[in-house]
Amino acid sequence: MKRPKKKVYATCGFNTISLGTGRREFHPKKPRPGLEYYIQEAGKGVIAQMNDPENIDEGVIGNFMAARFNKQGNLAALIPTIHPSLEFKPHTRVEGACGSGGLALLTSVKSIASELSDVVLTIGVEVQNTYKAIYGADILGGAGHYLSQRKNGHAYFFPGQFSDRAGACYDKFGYEHMRKGMACWYKQAVENARRNPKAQEYHNTAEDLFALGMTPPNPKVFVDHLNVYDCSKVSDGASALLFCSEEGLKKIGIDKKDAIEVVGFGIAVADVTKLPEDLTIMDTTKKAVEKAYNMSGLGPQDIGVLELHDCFTIGGILALEATGFCKYGEASGFVQDGKTNFNSEISTNSTGGLIGFGHYTGGTGVRQAADCVHQLTEKAGNCQVKLNPDKPYALMISMGGNDRTVTAMIFRRAE
Amino acid sequence: MDFDQRLHNVTIIGAAGKMGSGISLLLAAEMAKAKNRPENKGSSYRLNLIDIKDEAMDGLWNYMQAQLTKIGEKSTVFLRDMYKNRENLVENFDIIPQFVSDALSVIRMGTDLNMAKNSKVIFEAVLENKDLKVDLLKKLDSLCPDDTLYLTNTSSIPINVLNDEANLGGRIIGFHFYNPPVVQRLAELISCDKTTSELKEFSNELAKRLRKVIVPANDIAGFIxxxxxxxxxxxxxxxxxxxxxxxxxxxxxxxxxxxxxxxxxxxxxxxxxxxxxxxxxxxxxxxxxxxxxxxxxxxxxxxxxxxxxxxxxxxxxxxxxxxxxxxxxxxxxxxxxxxxxxxxxxxxxxxxxxxxxxxxxxxxxxxxxxxxxxxxxxxxxxxxxxxxxxxxxxxxxxxxxxxxxxxxxxxxxxxxxxxxxxxxxxxxxxxxxxxxxxxxxxxxxx
Structure with missing residues (x-):
């Protein structure tokens, strides 16, 4: 895609709690808020930060599988439930599996860049605790190709897919070496989440996270090459933010210093009927990131805040290579050396990431962008990383399926 | 008679009780698995669940259905493999209910002891009362084939006493599950002097298939x-x-x-x-x-x-x-x-x-x-x-x-x-x- 002629800004990010196992208030047998609640909470959280919601021109909502998780379609029509001023405005729902949030961002950016709108309310939501994990696995399995892959896939379909990736990495780079990196990733995710009161692992008090992360995979109860700590959990939640033109920012009364600017983006979509050629590489992610780097003229050396799509520890590690922070085969060592920790070489997933914060699948991409707003405008509270003036950019990756539908986006603080 | 042949027809007495219902559940799940093995295709499996009250049986049916679903949800990896040749069973949403249905289809429930008459294996899980157990075992022995094996869930009565008083000639063993049988991993096996080697082998194999930890105890009241x-x-x-x-x-x-x-x-x-x-x-x-x-x-x-x-x-x-x-x-x-x-x-x-x-x-x-x-x-x-x-x-x-x-x-x-x-x-x-x-x-x- 071409670089937009018009500047596009993002602001007023808001995340709900990521609710699911691990949160003290979560009880699988007690009633919980539904889809509307989360959409409304996230939307109202944004509106509370702007002046008149009448200034919102349109809404975009990213969601993966509400049709099955909640038996609800027509999600765009839930946007007017947020505020009466949103009634009769143009709203759109987009879907790209766990990368739905990324597509919602991109769709919003297109609207601003094309000058069709000045202010877009962008929402991402998923409410997944409606089914036990064993059935949720079927629903999420829709991110792969049903006809050719589901029958022979694992009971836990996606953990199975990334287990295959982990297994290929064990063969190539050594079991111990990879597992240590994955355990360090888990440890880092939970440690970051403990600084974030909205994170699913905020209440996690386990003492030896590394030891838990090193738990040997047990194919009898789960998949061949991953343990449960390698996986993001089942989550309910939503995120929202605004995309604006320069005029849009003025209209809603937001100062530029409280906004971030989209300086580059890229999207790459691969054939879902095919499996990855080399399981040790995330080439679709690589393509999407290259496009974003090319559009912005930037590279990994410029990035100070990194948001990767770690639905599985191995996915986070492989994404470090796909985004160019490590050479092929070196990411596990990079993580073990603590270089992705909070306020280290490249602060990665500093609010917990998918494993620590939680992964309300269709909403995660929006959550990542909202967190980028918070970080770059220095409103991230306890999760605030020390920003390095030489690396003023944030990069985020939103991935759907097994490296199939990937959106990359680069931001910096508006000036 | 080998293990699988015996498993074709099993009876549980006291099936609606706390222990009996748990044992019934484990057996129903095991029989559904056996029924789906390629070598057993087409052969029939029967699990007779007998208790004294009809009302209790209604509750038992609901319990079995709910608990079998839970077992299915916990063993989906195994079940997907078991049903791998069934093209129409794709998602866990398809596979788990099929397993529940397969397991329920082996069950017959009732209050009539005659239902047990073709069983080659009988579990006894009635109240912990020696005279009641002896009386029941005698009745069953007169009803069932001469080589039927009796597994008692007694937790305290010496097996020798039951064997002698019911005159079973060693066709009885203590197969003591723990409460609840689905959760507790232990099977305490108690042979009396006369327990036949076939019954000992059968019990060991069954405990293994049910993935229980086997601990042998000697035939002294209360056991371990x-x-x-x-x-x-x-x-x-x-x-x-x-x-x-x-x-x-x-x-x-x-x-x-x-x-x-x-x-x-x-x-x-x-x-x-x-x-x-x-x-x-x-x-x-x-x-x-x-x-x-x-x-x-x-x-x-x-x-x-x-x-x-x-x-x-x-x-x-x-x-x-x-x-x-x-x-x-x-x-x-x-x-x-x-x-x-x-x-x-x-x-x-x-x-x-x-x-x-x-x-x-x-x-x-x-x-x-x-x-x-x-x-x-x-x-x-x-x-x-x-x-x-x-x-x-x-x-x-x-x-x-x-x-x-x-x-x-x-x-x-x-x-x-x-x-x-x-x-x-x-x-x-x-x-x-x-x-x-x-x-x-x-x-x-x-």
């Missing part, structure tokens, strides 16, 4: 599990009575339940466990074992008093506890029975129970509740550290706990010395796998 539990509970009762002077009897029961749960790091306190099993069942076990064991008093009048007042404990259909020695709210003890007043004395942290807690003293450093340590990879180190601190703590609670630990160890050792158990490891295995303890009674912590 109840041999320990009975004496452990009677000790707690005697301690509660001793403490009654300072705390009242209800206070003593409160103390011993708390000490045995917290300071011994067990899943539940001893009085809660007695309630869980049922005060009447526990009393029955006590009477039975006492009648067979000489030179040891294994009865206590407190049990009869509770039974007389109809304060019996036990479990609801959903597994939650009924009130017994303790009163339960949201699954936790919230009060203790006062025999004199025939009512529950509710815990009162600002009043009497808070006062008792202060007298017991602070818990030593390194205390973790059972649930926390259960999933802790370093639980052995932590237990060792905690028990060391316990030994050097000079509080009433620590003293009671230490004495309790020592007594529990002595009970364990006695089971080995009196040849109930073949080894200390076997005693420990029973407590670890049948009672969910984190450590065996015969240990080096004390």
């Amino acid at each position: 599990g109840n041999g320990h539990f009975l004496r452990d509970g009677l000790y707690a009762i005697s301690e509660a009575k001793r403490l009654a002077g300072d705390f009242t009897l209800a206070g003593g029961i409160y103390v011993m339940d708390k000490v045995s749960r917290d300071l011994l790091v067990r899943p539940m306190g001893i009085f809660q466990l007695i309630d869980y099993v049922g005060v009447d069942v526990y009393q029955c076990i006590s009477e039975t074992v006492d009648s067979y064991i000489e030179g040891e008093d294994l009865k206590d009048d407190l049990l009869q008093k509770m039974v007389d007042k109809k304060v019996l404990g036990g479990q609801m259909a959903d597994g939650s506890q009924k009130d017994g020695f303790l009163k339960y709210e949201k699954g936790r003890p919230a009060g203790v029975y006062d025999l004199d007043k025939s009512e529950y004395k509710m815990f009162d942290p600002d009043g009497w129970s808070g006062e008792v807690d202060r007298k017991l003293g602070e818990y030593p450093d390194g205390f973790y509740p059972w649930r926390k340590l259960l999933i802790d990879l370093k639980k052995n180190d932590k237990l060792s550290g905690f028990f060391n601190n316990l030994k050097s703590t000079d509080t009433l609670g620590a003293k009671l706990a230490l004495a309790y630990l020592k007594n529990s160890k002595e009970i364990g050792q006695k089971l080995v010395d009196s040849k109930v158990a073949n080894s200390a490891e076997d005693v420990n295995a029973v407590l670890l796998n049948g009672f969910y303890h984190l450590y065996g009674p015969i240990n080096n912590y004390i």
